[in-house]
Every structure is written in structure tokens, then in C-alpha cells.
Amino acid sequence: MVVAGATGVVGRTLLPLLRERGHHVTALVRRVDRLDCPTSVDDVAVADLLDPDGVRRELRRVAPDVVVDQTSGIGRTDLTDGQRRAARSRERASKNLVAASVAAGATRIIGQSTTAAYRPHGHDVLDEESPLWTDAPGCWGEAVRAQVAMEEAVLTCSDIEGVALRYGTLYGPGTQYAPGGAIHSRVCGSELPVVSDEVGLTSFTHVEDAAGAVLELLAGGEPGAYNVVDNEPAEATEWLPAYARMAGGPAPVSLTLEQARTQLDWLTVHQLTEQRGATNFRLRETLGWRPKWPSWREGFADLFGHWPG
Numbered sequence: 343m344v345v346a347g348a349t350g351v352v353g354r355t356l357l358p359l360l361r362e363r364g365h366h367v368t369a370l371v372r373r374v375d376r377l378d379c380p381t382s383v384d385d386v387a388v389a390d391l392l393d394p395d396g397v398r399r400e401l402r403r404v405a406p407d408v409v410v411d412q413t414s415g416i417g418r419t420d421l422t423d424g425q426r427r428a429a430r431s432r433e434r435a436s437k438n439l440v441a442a443s444v445a446a447g448a449t450r451i452i453g454q455s456t457t458a459a460y461r462p463h464g465h466d467v468l469d470e471e472s473p474l475w476t477d478a479p480g481c482w483g484e485a486v487r488a489q490v491a492m493e494e495a496v497l498t499c500s501d502i503e504g505v506a507l508r509y510g511t512l513y514g515p516g517t518q519y520a521p522g523g524a525i526h527s528r529v530c531g532s533e534l535p536v537v538s539d540e541v542g543l544t545s546f547t548h549v550e551d552a553a554g555a556v557l558e559l560l561a562g563g564e565p566g567a568y569n570v571v572d573n574e575p576a577e578a579t580e581w582l583p584a585y586a587r588m589a590g591g592p593a594p595v596s597l598t599l600e601q602a603r604t605q606l607d608w609l610t611v612h613q614l615t616e617q618r619g620a621t622n623f624r625l626r627e628t629l630g631w632r633p634k635w636p637s638w639r640e641g642f643a644d645l646f647g648h649w650p651g
Contacts, residue, residue: 343360343365343366343367343368343406343407343408343409343410343560344368344369344370344387344401344404344406344408344409344410344443344448345357345360345367345368345369345370345383345410345412346370346391346409346410346411346412346413346439347410347411347412347413347454348369348370348371348377348383348412349369349371349376349377349378350412350413351512351514351515351516351517351549352412352454352509352512352549352552352553352556353369353412354378354516355514355515355549355550355552355553356410356412356553356556356557357369357382357383358382359553359554359557360557361382361383363557365560366384366385367382367383367384367385368383368384368385368386368387368404368406369383369385369386369387370387370388370389370391370397370400370401371386371387371388372388372389372390372391373388374386374388385404387400387401387403387404388400391413391434391435391436391438391439392431392434392435392438393438394438394441394442397438397439397442398438398441398442398445398446400442401442401443401445401446401448402442402445402446404446405446405447406443406446406448407447407448407449407450408448408449408450408451408452408560408561409439409443409446409448409450409451409452410451410452410556410560411436411439411451411452411453411454411496412454412556413432413435413454432488432492433488433491433492433495436453436491436492436495436496437491437495439451440495440496440499440502440504443502444499444501444502448502449502449503450502450503450504450505450560450561450565451496451499451502451503451504451505452505452506452507452556452559452560453492453493453495453496453504453505453506453507454506454507454509455489455492455493455506455507455508455509455567456489456508456509456510457508457509457510457545457569457571457619457620458510458511458613458617459474459475459486459489459490459508460472460473460474460475460618460620461473461474461475461478462475462612462616462617462618463618465541465618466618467543467545467575467618467619467620467621468618468619468620468621469569469620469621469623469624470508470566470567470568470569470624474486474489474490476490479608480608482608482609482612492506493506493567497565497566497567503565504565504566505559505563505565505566505567505568506566506567506568507552507555507556507559507567507568507570508567508568508569508570508620509547509552509570509571510544510545510546510547510569510570510571510572510619510620511544511545511546511547512546512547512548512549512552513546513547513548513549513638513641513642513645514548514549514550514641514645515549515645516549517549519585519642519645520645521589521645521646525585526589529582529585529586529589529591529594530586530589530590530591530592531591532591532592532594532595534582534594534610535594535595535596535597535602535605535606535614536578536579536582536583536594536595536596536597536614537578537579537596537597537598537599537602537611537614537615538579538596538597538598539598539599540578540579540599540614540615540616541577541578541579541615542577542578542612542613542614542615542616542617543575543576543577543578543617543618543619544575544576544578544581544613544617544619545569545571545572545575545576545619545620546571546572546576546581546638546641547570547571547572547633548572548633548634548635548641550634550635551570551572551633551634551635552570554631554633554634555568555570555625555631558625558629558631559629562629563628563629564628568624568625569620569621569622569624569625570622570625571619571620571621571622571633572622572633572635572636572637572638572641573622573633573636573637574636574637574638574639575618575619575620576619576638578613578614578615581638581642582594584639584642585642588642588643588645588646588648589646590646599611599615602614602615
């Protein structure tokens with residue numbers, strides 16, 4: 343099998359698990375020197391996903407049965423112009439990878455998506471049939487539309503079985519929630535407040551659970567979209583103070599909605615006040631998948647060395 347995005351936070355976790363299960367693993371990378379541990383894979387394919395001929399040539403050489411695309415999706419706390427361009431580039435890259443996978447004879451492709459793209463609706467916890475927010479304002483709408491196009495490329499190709507794994511907010515080693523990461527720095531610097539009387543929900547996904555879901559869907563499960571999240575969607579007014587306490591940072595300040603809108607960027611306000619959580623019911627019931635970290639509480643505690651074992 344081929345793993346694109348092998349150098350990302352999920353890819354790095356996934357590679358040793360695949361080897362433990364006896365899979366022949368090829369890492370698809372743009373540059374060999376970006377692969378931290380070349381001995382963790384059986385082969386390395388070098389190609390830029392924006393180069394359709396190069397990707398097709400490398401996948402034909404490798405002839406994988408399954409292609410796993412773990413290149414980064416959206417879901418950050420901000421979205422710069424560079425990240426917007428990256429989201430649009432990823433749309434083209436995904437289409438190139440699907441076409442190359444089909445040409446190489448692969449039978450299944452598993453793509454990385456995100457629950458952050460769901461349209462907020464009341465206080466509901468959302469399932470896979472919930473609409474994606476393709477008409478969201480500004481740059482967030484651009485990013486969501488690019489993400490939807492990526493999913494469509496994976497899920498609508500009749501020549502290959504397509505799976506889209508919609509991760510929640512990724513946390514764990516190497517993520518922005520780990521010590522030194524962007525969220526860790528913002529929280530410890532009192533730059534990420536809570537917004538009083540508002541109920542923004544976040545569904546978290548530990549990188550180990552993201553990798554575990556990939557393993558479950560390599561050969562099993564129907565094609566389609568699956569939410570890969572923990573069992574406990576968390577209100578921002580709950581998880582942020584708990585995270586700050588475990589990280590050893592100051593308690594987050596509390597702002598009114600009006601204050602938040604004047605002091606924070608639009609996307610952060612959206613995440614803290616109206617974003618919805620997601621349910622993992624489909625993945626649990628159809629494949630028997632269970633998260634190793636069923637709640638962000640235990641996962642955060644482990645991240646900061648407060649969890650036994």
C-alpha cells in the first residue's frame with residue numbers, strides 16, 4: 343500500500359502500525375529527506391501530488407492495492423492566504439492521486455477530511471448526513487469547498503472504492519495541542535479566551551485513533567464518509583479551562599460575544615461559539631471501532647504526563 347502524507351502527524355503514527363500488521367508500506371513524499379525514519383517503510387515513492395504525470399508514474403511502479411491519503415486538511419484556528427492556497431492546491435492534488443490510484447490498479451483509496459466542515463445547526467451533534475458548509479463566509483467557505491471537492495474526487499469515482507475519514511480536531515504528539523504547538527502557546531499566553539453564554543462544541547480525535555480508523559478501513563467497511571471522533575463533544579467553556587489547567591497555564595479569560603467579535607478573528611469566534619460536534623455512531627456500529635482515547639479528558643491528561651501508564 344501507499345501512504346501519502348506519511349510525514350504528517352497521522353502518517354507518522356500510522357506507519358509503524360501498518361508494519362506491525364505485516365503490510366508492505368510505501369511512503370509517497372515530495373522529498374526523501376522529509377521522511378524522519380526511512381527504515382519505517384519498505385519503499386519510498388518520490389513525487390509532487392500536483393504533478394499528475396509524476397504521481398501516476400510512481401504509483402504504477404509500486405502497484406498498490408490501497409492508497410491512503412493523509413495529507414493535511416483544514417481545521418486550523420486561523421486561515422492565512424497561504425493556507426487558503428494550500429487548500430485549493432489540495433483539491434487538485436487529491437484528484438491527481440485518485441486518477442493515479444485507478445491507473446495503478448488500486449482497489450481502495452482512503453482520504454483525510456474533517457468534521458470542521460459541517461454547517462452549524464442549532465445545538466445538534468452532527469452525523470455524516472449533515473450538510474457541509476459550502477457557503478460559509480470568506481476564506482473559510484473557500485477552504486470548505488476545496489475540502490468538499492476532495493471528498494467528491496474520492497467518493498464518486500466509480501473505478502475505485504473511496505473512503506473519506508472526517509477527523510475531529512486532531513491532538514496528541516506533534517499537533518498544535520502538544521507542548522510548543524500553536525494552541526498550547528495561545529492558551530499559555532492567555533490568547534485564547536472562553537466566550538460566556540455561548541456553546542461552541544469541539545469533537546476531538548487523538549492521532550492514535552485517527553490511525554486506528556485507517557487500519558479498520560483498509561479492507562473492511564463500506565465505501566463512504568465516516569466521522570472519526572471521540573465519544574464526548576466538548577463545550578469550549580469546558581475543554582479550554584481543563585486544557586489550560588493540565589498544561590500549567592493561566593485560566594482563560596472570559597469575554598462576551600461582542601468583545602470576542604472585536605478582539606478575535608472570525609474563525610476563532612465561530613469555533614468557540616457556534617461550531618458543532620460530531621457523532622462516531624456510524625463507525626462504531628458498522629465496524630465495531632472504539633477509540634483508544636474515548637474522551638479528550640484522558641487524552642489531554644496523557645499529553646501532559648498526568649495519565650497513569
